[in-house]
Amino acid sequence: MxxxxxxxxxxxxxxxxxxxxxxxxxxxxxxxxxxxxxxxxxxxxxxxxxxxxxxxMLRERIQKVTREKNIPDWVANYTDSNGAPCFRKSTAEFLSQFLFHCPVDPDSLAFSVGATSVIEMTSFLLANPGDTAVIPAPSYPVYSGDIGNLPGVLRFDLQLPGGFKDSEYDFEISLLDQAKAEIESKGSQFRMLILTSPDNPTGKIYREDHLRKIASWCMDHQIHLVVNEIYGLSQIDITHPELQSDYPNPAPFVSFGKLMNELKSPFLHFWYSFSKDFGISGFRIGLLHSHNAALIQGYQNAGAGHCISNYTQWVMQEVLDDHAFxxxxxxxxxxxxxxxxxxxxxxxxxxxxxxxxxxxxxxxxxxxxxxxxxxxxxxxxxxxxxxxxxxxxxxxxxxxxxxxxxxxxxxxxxxxxxxxxxxxxxxxxxxxxxxxxxxxx
CATH class of the missing domain: 3.90.1150.10 (Aspartate Aminotransferase, domain 1)
Known part of the structure; x- marks a missing residue:
């Protein structure tokens, strides 16, 4: 040691x-x-x-960009700490087309070097040290460090009833009331609720009707709901003949971004990273999407030390613009x-x-x-x-x-x-x- x-x-x-x-x-x-x-x-x-x-497959497409395209001048200079405007625009169109299936405002996006940085920055801006983030268990172990090491936010593991035999979470709103009471009895404040869908480690999803109920509860109690869809496009084909019997009456996966577009609440937020769906964890690209203008502004003001390399933004912008690929x-x-x-x-x-x-x-x-x-x-x-x-x-x-x-x-x-x-x-x-x-x- x-x-x-x-x-x-x-x-x-x-x-x-x-x-x-x-x-x-x-x-x-x-x-x-x-x-x-x-x-x-x-x-x-x-x-x-x-x-x-x-x-x-992706490497071949990236190498085509670097062989055939000239590096634009903006890549060598400082740019917006929330992400270059052209990169935000390309990412907004990608999210709109492939995940949200609704319009996305580029100005509602803020980028940092990987999911860890996004989680850390968001927690720092939304919660005070000693506040609590509730996370349904089981869930990603490193959330504890991401929200805790620098932001000083506590983790509360919400125990959901039932075993591990379903592909969708059966979420009871009463659990949130119980968690809130327990957290406040210990002198802390229930500040954030973090969901991951599809989840890590179970692979479960949250149904649209449950997401709506959870969002309504959070808005009513002025608690920030963040949905992490880092595996949003890593979906199993449950219609495959060898799998159909494991999924009786499955609900469709609906991105939380679609609900956010409808509700436009300052208490609803979204995390994503290119590391899992694209398999490029080493590129370090994570993003926050929010209709909370103050949060996006705060992210821009405080996030200069978390900026993604302009070269990385340019390369991925070229890939994202190729929707056929x-x-x-x-x-x-x-x-x-x-x-x-x-x-x-x-x-x-x-x-x-x-x-x-x-x-x-x-x-x-x-x-x-x-x-x-x-x-x-x-x-x-x-x-x-x-x-x-x-x-x-x-x-x-x-x-x-x-x-x-x-x-x-x-x-x-x-x-x-x-x-x-x-x-x-x-x-x-x-x-x-x-x-x-x-x-x-």
Whole structure:
């Protein structure tokens, strides 16, 4: 552990607390990656939310831009800290055409270097230190640091009733009343409600009627509702013949941006990033969409240190303007994502491993509770490490997701190739059969 005695209190805390608990093992795994010929016993990391399914397709389009286009002069200069006007315009048209299906005002957008920066900036501008953000559990563990490290906002994990067997959230408004009362009894203020749809890690969505009820409650109580649709275009084709039976009477996915366009409330906001749907987490492009003019202005005034490289904005503007390419890209992405999901869940079904049916995202949320020696956080960690030690398949541990049901783990199905997926499934099969064999002895 490094000596942090000469740092600030926040600096000392940061030095001693990693962003997430699996990063050290992930770094080790990346040094010993599986290769069918040169390293057949190597590791298969399936814990980091990266999308590699269509990178070659997108890379080819980006290289075409850099080969054939001259870099405009504005790229070398300072521009609007909320994003270059031409880039905001192209992104507004992209959101309108592919996600919201309604008009988007470019001036309602503000950009920062990645989703983390957007979450941090939004929390800093909407909430005071010590205020609370409510997040339905299970949810993205790193929200805690994004809203807490610099903004000083507390996380409240809202426990939703029921198990993990549905592809849509059944959300009771009374839960928000209960959370508000509990938070206020502790001397804090319920300032933000953060939803992710499709969700991380479950892949569930929030139905339009529920979103409307939640938005109405938040507006009535002057609480900021933020919906994160970072996986908005990472949707499973639930009409596929091999999947239809898992989705009885599914509701259509409706972007929160459409409701925002209708309601125009200063308490409704939207997050997005290009990292997941486009598979370019390294490009660091995140955005806030809001009809709250003061929030957008505050973002512009306070966000100079979070600006995206103008070169990155220009390259992606050229890609976003090519709607014919985007149509082809997202069609191919949906096909490959659906196939990866089918392959992995078919393997789970063969092993009789329960999982939550996903509507979207890059994940499968699966139940390995039968292999827990004890239903506790330490029991989950032991099982997670045991799986990795015996299979070299690295799952996402459940620590930090905030839910109370023990034994559930997240698997990223877009971070390895189809052939590697088969290897991972075969290794997990060996682990499961071995564990079940021990219990029968």
């Amino acid at each position: 490094p000596d942090a005695s000469f740092l600030s209190q926040k600096g000392s805390k940061a030095a001693q607390n990693p962003i997430r608990v699996d990063l050290k093992i992930y770094s080790e795994a990346m040094e010993n990656l599986y290769h069918p010929k040169t390293n057949p016993s190597g590791t298969l990391p399936m814990n980091i939310a990266e999308n590699q399914l269509c990178w070659e 985007l149509n082809s890209y997202f069609k191919e992405f949906k096909t490959l994502l659906t196939q990866a999901y089918i392959t992995f869940t078919k393997g789970l079904k063969n092993l009789q491993i329960p999982f939550n049916p996903s509507r979207g995202s890059l994940f499968v949320w699966l139940d390995l509770s039968e292999f827990l020696e004890e239903k506790s956080e330490s029991g989950e960690e032991k099982l997670w490490l045991d799986i990795y030690k015996k299979t070299s398949v690295l799952l996402t541990p459940s620590q930090g997701f905030g839910h109370q049901q023990r034994g559930w783990f997240r698997v990223v199905i877009t971070s390895i190739s189809p052939s590697e997926m088969e290897v991972a499934l075969d290794r997990l099969k060996g682990f499961v059969e071995d564990q079940r064999g021990k219990s029968c002895r």
